[in-house]
Amino acid sequence: xxxxxxxxxxxxxxxxxxxxxxxxxxxxxxxxxxxxxxxxxxxxxxxxxxxxxxxxxxxxxxxxxxxxxxxxxxxxxxxxxxxxxxxxxxxxxxxxxxxxxxxxxxxxxxxxxxxxxxxxxxxxxxxxxxxxxxxxxxxxxxxxxxxxxxxxxxxxxxxxxxxxxxxxxxxxxxxxxxxxxxxxxxxxxxxxxxxxxxxxxxxxxxxxxxxxxxxxxxxxxxxxxxxxxxxxxxxxxxxxxxxxxxxxxxxxxxxxxxxxxxxxxxxxxxxxxxxx
Amino acid sequence: xxxxxxxxxxxxxxxxxxxxxxxxxxxxxxxxxxxxxxxxxxxxxxxxxxxxxxxxxxxxxxxxxxxxxxxxxxxxxxxxxxxxxxxxxxxxxxxxxxxxxxxxxxxxxxxxxxxxxxxxxxxxxxxxxxxxxxxxxxxxxxxxxxxxxxxxxxxxx
Numbered sequence: 363x364x365x366x367x368x369x370x371x372x373x374x375x376x377x378x379x380x381x382x383x384x385x386x387x388x389x390x391x392x393x394x395x396x397x398x399x400x401x402x403x404x405x406x407x408x409x410x411x412x413x414x415x416x417x418x419x420x421x422x423x424x425x426x427x428x429x430x431x432x433x434x435x436x437x438x439x440x441x442x443x444x445x446x447x448x449x450x451x452x453x454x455x456x457x458x459x460x461x462x463x464x465x466x467x468x469x470x471x472x473x474x475x476x477x478x479x480x481x482x483x484x485x486x487x488x489x490x491x492x493x494x495x496x497x498x499x500x501x502x503x504x505x506x507x508x509x510x511x512x513x514x515x516x517x518x519x520x521x522x523x524x525x526x527x528x529x530x531x532x533x534x535x536x537x538x539x540x541x542x543x544x545x546x547x548x549x550x551x552x553x554x555x556x557x558x559x560x561x562x563x564x565x566x567x568x569x570x571x572x573x574x575x576x577x578x579x580x581x582x583x584x585x586x587x588x589x590x591x592x593x594x595x596x597x598x599x600x601x602x603x604x605x606x607x608x609x610x611x612x613x614x615x616x617x618x619x620x621x622x623x624x625x626x627x628x629x630x631x632x633x634x635x636x637x638x
Numbered sequence: 639x640x641x642x643x644x645x646x647x648x649x650x651x652x653x654x655x656x657x658x659x660x661x662x663x664x665x666x667x668x669x670x671x672x673x674x675x676x677x678x679x680x681x682x683x684x685x686x687x688x689x690x691x692x693x694x695x696x697x698x699x700x701x702x703x704x705x706x707x708x709x710x711x712x713x714x715x716x717x718x719x720x721x722x723x724x725x726x727x728x729x730x731x732x733x734x735x736x737x738x739x740x741x742x743x744x745x746x747x748x749x750x751x752x753x754x755x756x757x758x759x760x761x762x763x764x765x766x767x768x769x770x771x772x773x774x775x776x777x778x779x780x781x782x783x784x785x786x787x788x789x790x791x792x793x794x795x
Contacts, residue, residue, distance in 0.1 A: 366657045375755065376664055382751040383668050387676030387744065405676055406746045413754015419762050428755060436756035442658055443665045443749035448712045449694040450745055452719015453737045459724055468794035478786020483778035491771045500775050504783045526772070532761050533776035539750070541780045555788045558795055563787035569712065570753065573746040575784075591742065597787075599716050 368435060375432040382412045391581060402547045402578040406570070407539055414536075444569040451572075451595035458592035465558065469597060472562050473604050479504055480617055488624050495621070499526030502617040505534055506567045508606040512614060539574035542566065546575045550582035557583050561590040565597025567605045572598045653703045653711070659696060665748055666692050673744035680739060687740035690733065694718045 386405040393402055418425045419433065455462065462469065479501055487497035499517070503509040505527050510519070517523040542564070549560055557579065564575035576594035580587040666688045673679045679687075698715030705714070723730045723737075 365654070366660055369657070370660055370664070375752075376668070378755065379748050379751040380668055380671065382754075383672040383748050384675055386747055386751070387672045390676055391743075404743060405672070406743060406750045409747045410750040410754040413751045414757060415754075417755055417757050419757055419759050433756060433758055436752045437758065439661055439665075439752045440749060440756055442661045443752050444746065445662065445695045445698070445712070445715055446666060446669065446688065446691040446740075447742065447745040447749065448715045449691045449698065449719045450737065450740055450742050452694065452716040452721075453691075453723045453734060454742070455716070456720045456723025456727075456730065457725060457734050459720075465795070468791045471794045472787040472791035475785075475787030475790040476783045478782035478784075478789075479779045480782070481786065482782035483775050486778055487771075487775050491775070493771065493775075496772075497775070500772060501779060504779055505776075529772035530776040530779055533773050534780065535753070535761065536757070537773075537777070538780060541777060542784065545781065545784050549788070555792050556795060559788045559791035562791040563784050565787075566783060570746060570750060573743065577743045577746075595716070599713065602710060602713050 369439070372432060372435045374427070375435050378416070378428065378432070379413075382409050385412065393581075402543060402581050404543060404574060404577050404581075406573060406577070407543065410539060447573060448569055451591065451598070454588065454591045455595045455599070458588065461589060462592060462596045465562070465593060468559070469562055469593070469600065472559075472597065473600055473608060475563065476504065476601070476605070476608060477613055477616070480613065480620065484617060484620060485624075488621065493526075495522040496526030496529070498614075498617050498621055499523035499528075500530045501526075502613045503527075503605070503609050504566055504568075505530035506605070508567070508602075509609050512606070512609045516614070534568075534571075538566075538568065538571045542571050542575035543578040547578040547582050550579050557586050557590065558593060561586075561593040562597045564590075564594035565599070565601045567598065567601035569598070651703060653699060655696075655699060655703065658699055662692055662695055668748040669740075669745050672747050673741040676744055676747075677741040679741050679744075683736070683739040687737045690737050691719075691740055691745075694722065 386408040389405065389408055391402060391404055414420045416424045416428050418428055484497060484501040487493045487501055499513050510527055510531055513523050513527040519528060546560060546564060549555055550557060560579055561576060564572050564579065566572055572594055576591055580590045670685055670688055673684055674681055695715050698718045699711055701714045702711040721727060723734050
């Protein structure tokens with residue numbers, strides 16, 4: 363019960379979030395046209411940035427209002443705060459069930475597209491950046507919680523593989539919403555992919571990234587909003603269900619194999635430290 | 639970005655329902671204020687919509703705690719939302735109409751404010767020591783999963 367009391371009593375934290383929410387919603391959605399498309403800035407992105415700006419761990423100057431206590435209390439709240447949003451997505455998927463069944467094969471097969479991390483990021487990590495075994499942890503998946511669990515169990519988080527997965531996890535935590543919002547809004551306006559395909563790709567396995575991604579997409583193509591949200595939500599649920607198994611049985615063994623193939627057997631030049 | 643440390647996952651038997659119920663009530667109120675200001679959702683219908691989502695979430699959490707099948711809480715919660723709004727579920731049209739007054743983007747705003755505030759020293763240390771290479775790799779990882787999924791979906795559509 364101590365945890366409950368402490369959380370509820372931390373009025374400083376909740377008032378701060380209230381102020382941030384009000385400010386972010388007052389600014390609203392901003393659209394910035396760029397050459398090949400347009401970038402959408404969403405209130406949820408401002409909220410994250412405002413949170414960072416007054417976080418003393420990020421900016422030393424911010425010390426004072428937010429203390430260690432608030433940082434500690436805020437951490438477990440993130441998972442809980444996203445839950446009503448997940449419920450809302452369920453209510454978008456339900457009425458669109460027939461469309462989702464129609465998209466069935468594409469929806470299931472695109473889960474394999476998550477192996478794209480190995481295709482695009484792994485060669486750069488090993489061949490260009492000459493990274494050691496941390497490239498395995500960094501590139502075998504999009505590094506969300508289930509993937510961290512896989513690495514933690516197999517190698518331990520203090521291993522080189524662990525450093526890799528944690529590095530991508532943290533960068534994803536910091537910049538994931540931005541990256542996916544920008545990717546989705548640019549690709550939506552270029553017309554290289556159909557909107558349905560882009561919506562399915564938004565199911566990354568993280569509530570907030572899916573929110574940013576599908577939000578940007580729905581704002582770029584407002585007439586397809588319901589369909590976009592339904593497909594993104596369904597794909598995200600599917601990723602929650604399959605991501606762990608894809609990681610254990612396909613992605614990680616494949617990355618290991620590629621690592622040996624690329625001729626770097628044992629490596630004792632971890633990239634951590636040299637980049638100081 | 640759904641949570642900061644993997645140990646924070648609120649899945650399983652030891653899930654504290656009272657704690658979750660209280661936090662969810664606070665979050666729902668924050669969303670209520672936000673969605674009234676931003677997307678200008680109506681005040682009272684908005685509160686009803688958020689209350690329905692609150693109930694769905696709690697049902698999902700209760701299932702997470704007691705179901706013999708172990709799934710992450712988010713999977714159960716979305717399943718509750720899906721089943722209650724399927725076309726062949728009695729009363730689903732009523733529920734769908736009511737929850738339409740909850741704005742899906744505004745629902746994520748407070749969560750990300752908490753996320754920004756929760757970045758701890760450890761995360762900053764990892765970001766600093768891993769350096770720019772891991773940042774570039776992380777962006778490539780995100781581009782890879784997105785393009786990979788979109789390309790395969792495109793092929794099968």
